[in-house]
Amino acid sequence: MDFKALVRARYSCRKFEDRPIEQDKLDIIIDAGLAAPSAINSQPVHLWVIQDEKYREELKKCCKFTFNAPCIMVVGYDPEISWVRDYDDKDEGEADSVIFATCLLMQIADLGLGGTYVGDFDPAALKRILPMTKDYEVICMIPCGYPAGGPSIKHSDRKRREDRVTFV
Ligand SMILES: Cc1cc2nc3c(=O)[nH]c(=O)nc-3n(C[C@H](O)[C@H](O)[C@H](O)COP(=O)(O)O)c2cc1C
Structure with a gap:
């Protein structure tokens, strides 16, 4: 899919078939994350690919949004490695992580798979x-897998372009 079509085709997928993602496809998705940019090229992001059923069940205790997906990708960064901006001490590790996650999501969509960015979890319980x-x-x-359902109604509910974009 070309990029213009891909960004429009992507949606948050919350229903999955009960079958794993093949290893060759997982490798392509992982490589997309690893290709992401990071501040001063610090590469502080780590990815945990959770397929083990025992862990996926356990993760339901810290997150309501795992959607019984066959694979749950967990994205985090090492604060010892991430770049901190001098002017205001802002740690850019979160930005690095979100960009990494975005690359994963776009690659997931390009392979005809589905996934959802999930930020609503209990980090202490997850640890x-x-x-x-x-x-x-x-x-x-990012719970992901083969889609068994389409986009939610929110997907097409976008605010008006003129309220979100300003040409100066
Ligand atoms: C920072 C962030 C956090 C999100 N957290 C959740 C979440 O915890 N659970 C969930 O079901 N979706 C979550 N989403 C997905 C959004 O609900 C979704 O992107 C939005 O409703 C638009 O739908 P679409 O992705 O299908 O276009 C999150 C998205 C972002 C960017």
Whole structure:
């Protein structure tokens, strides 16, 4: 799909078939995240690809939005590595993580798969379930898989262009 079509085709997918994503497709998705830009090329983002059923079940305790997906990608950054802006001490690790996640989502859509950016989870509970994330700031989860449902009504509910864009 060309990019113009892809950004319009992407939607938050919240219903999935009960079958795993093949490893070759997972590798393509992961490579898209790894190709993302990061501040001063610090590459502080880490990705945990959760397919193990036991962990996916456990993650329901810290997040209402896992949608029984066969794969849950967890995106976070190492605050020891991320770049901090001198002027106001702003840590750009969150921006790096969101861009990384966006690349994952777009690649997921391009492969005909579905996923949703999920920010509504309990980070402390998540760290108890996934102790390997303890030294990271976890920014989002992306439940993903083969779509079994289309976009929600919110997908087509966009504010007016003139209210969101200003030419100066
Ligand atoms: C920062 C952020 C956090 C989000 N968190 C959640 C979430 O916790 N649960 C959920 O179902 N969707 C979540 N979404 C998806 C949005 O609800 C969705 O993008 C929006 O409704 C527009 O729909 P669309 O993605 O289909 O165009 C989140 C999206 C963003 C960008």
